[in-house]
Every structure is written in structure tokens, then in C-alpha cells.
Amino acid sequence: MFERLPSFTLLMVIGLYVNQASANTLTPPATPGISTASTAKITPVATAQSFADWRAGLRMQAINEGISPLVFEQAFAGVTPDPQVIAADQSQPEFSRPVWEYLDSAVSSWRVARGKALLAEHAKTLQAIEARYQVDSSILVAVWGMESSFGRQIGDKNVIRSLATLAYEGRRSAFWRSQLIAALHILQEGDTSINGMLGSWAGAMGQTQFMPTTYLQYAVDFDGDGRRDIWQSSADALASAANYLNQSGWQPQQTWGFAVQLPRNFDYAIADGVQSKTLAQWQALGISADTDMSSAQMAQQTATLFLPSGYQGPAYLLLNNFRSILKYNNSSSYALAIGLLANALQGDYSPATNWPKHDRMLSxxxxxxxxxxxxxxxxxxxxxxxxxxxxxxxxxxxxxxxxxxxxxxxxxxxxxxxxxxxxxxx
Known part of the structure; x- marks a missing residue:
């Protein structure tokens, strides 16, 4: 996500670590249980301005920024604020979902089986994408699966209406307004139609759930039809995700991280997800793994230590590519799910068994x-x-x-x- 929404919705669902080292880029998936009652009251936060007056001001700005009057009028024909979007935006789930439940869902047997089938089905396209952008195919398919269930759930909201609602409401209006102007530029460039520009309640679009500003910067036309179509073209969607990860510092032929074992009496204070050491240095502290951390290829790579459920649960060393995934979605639990799902798609996944399932998550x-x-x-x-x-x-x-x-x-x-x-x- 590219200018991605803060992952507040996802974080409330998972109730775990947000890595604040990088800006969020993608919009979190819709929260289970969000009320979509049409009775939600829509009152702009900053002013009592009517929607019609607000729209007139937006129209002037859009035209000044290069949007044709025709495109604007067509995009806003019949548009009114959407109460369901306000209800979703204002919803803050009270209870957190344990990370082990989130990972069980993310790396489900269905998702792994479907992902493996799609790896085979799209092998030629994925190989071409990997050759151009140097991002592992399994990572791309994992992102595809997490963001839209491999293109099955791209959202059914009119993106212009959703973004207009959020910008009019007034909370973080500058952010939403910038996304709305970007969405109008996408329509003007002809990559999709008004009816085809569907997404989540927060404006995340297509099979890879890009925000409009991210789309403008990173979406690509990989299938060569002249349009960057992340809604209907899986090739464009996967290549766009690859382009984003590549430009976020992805290192080819390197892993995202791996599970490790910690020695007794380990100083857990250094497992803060921030302190970075070489793998050789972590090994010198008594950390061991099935991966050979002392090899010439690995020893000088830097990593942070992550305990997703505290000292009683599993531990992971996270490398540079994990940080690239965080730039796609700034939730450590999400990035861990992507890495583990990618491993499972390669047939290399053993679910951790030492989760502290006796723990009660805090409301x-x-x-x-x-x-x-x-x-x-x-x-x-x-x-x-x-x-x-x-x-x-x-x-x-x-x-x-x-x-x-x-x-x-x-x-x-x-x-x-x-x-x-x-x-x-x-």
C-alpha cells in the first residue's frame, strides 16, 4: 500500500505488534463483525458544510490538478456519502485476536492448496515477473492470497464514493482527499471504468488492494494490453505487487526470516524487533536454528529478533525482506503470515506448537x-x-x-x- 492506510483495523483484530519503522501502505482487510448499519450518522468533523458545497470545492481542486470537468462529473454522478463506510471507519473492535489464530487462518489448508495450484497454473507468468522484478513467486502468491483470496474478494464498494465519504467526514481529511484525487487521475488515464473501480470500504483496490496513490506510483501493465488493470488481470496485479516490493528494497535469493531457538536465561529485552545484529552476532548470543547462520551467504546479513507472543512462544529472526513486506502492510503479524504462507507454498512449513494458548488477550x-x-x-x-x-x-x-x-x-x-x-x- 503504497500510501497505505495505517493498519489500525488489522491491528485491532490481531491485537499485536505494529512495526512503526516504516509507513503503512496498504489498506487492512475488512474487520469481521463491523457494523454496516445504514443508520450511521454522517457529520463532517471539521465543518457543518453540506456535501454539495464540499463537492464544489473538491471539483475546483481536481480541475486545478488536471482532472477534466467531464471525468469529475461522470465520477460523481449520483454520489452521496455512504453510511456503511462511516460505520466501518468508526468501528474499533473491543477484543483482540491471538496471533496464533490469525496465522492458522492465514496459512489454512485451503489457502495453501489453492496457492500451490495457482503457482503451477500461472508458472510462466510468475517466472516472467520474477525475472523482471526479482521477487519470489511464492511471496507474490502469498500476498495475492492474503489480500484478496487470490482475486476472489476484491471488494464491492464504489471507490470514488468511499473516498469521498471519508474525505467529507473530516477525520484525516487531507489523506483521504489525496487518495480521492489520485483515484480521479486513474479514471482519467483510462486504466479502469467508474463501474470497474471497486474496492474496500477504505478505498483499497483490486486483487492486491492498492490505495490509489500507490497504484499511480507502482501499478504496471504486465500483460501488455495498454491498461494497468489490477482488478481483472492477475498478471498486472502480481507484477504490480512485485514492482512495489522490488522498490521497497527486496533482496533476491534471500529469505524473509526463520524460526530460531533461544538459550536459557536469554536477555529478552533485546528481542524488541528494533535492535539489529548480524546473524553471526545472534548466533554468538546462543541462538540456534535449522538454517545455517554461519554460512558465508548468511553470516553478515542483519536481522531483528521477534517474539510474536512473548518469551513463552516461538521466536523468529527477521531479515531485510521482512522489512520490505512491512512496507506493503505495516503489521508484523501480517508480514509473518506472508512469510510463513510463502514457505508453505514451497512445501517448507512446520506450524509452531509452542504458542501460549493459555494466555488471555487483553480487551x-x-x-x-x-x-x-x-x-x-x-x-x-x-x-x-x-x-x-x-x-x-x-x-x-x-x-x-x-x-x-x-x-x-x-x-x-x-x-x-x-x-x-x-x-x-x-
Missing amino acids: RKERTELQTLLNQLGFDSGKPDGIIGVNSRQAVRSFQQAQGLPADGYPNAQLLENVRRVAKGQ
């Missing part, structure tokens, strides 16, 4: 409480908002270190109880 209310209590105890977690990001994880880690606990930065129900206990005894 949004509890995460907000945790942040508030940590702040009160002098561990700065930032503004309490129920979203566990870099600052909150560092605050958790500092609290754990002060209490002599494994400093993995992982917020679960037991940690909240510990924080409550300390707060009461202040």
Missing part, C-alpha cells in the same frame, strides 16, 4: 487501563489509546525489568494483574 479497555497504570508508575507508554505500539511495549519492558520478570514487552492478562498489584502498592 481494548484493558489495554487502555494498562497504559494508564504504566504512565502512573513512571513508565511512559504515551497517550492511553488501547493500541500497543513501540512506546507501550518499551514501557512494558521497563516495568518487567524493574520487577525482575522476563522483559519481552508482551502485554497479556498476567502482566496487567502484575501492574495492577504494583500500582495499588505504590
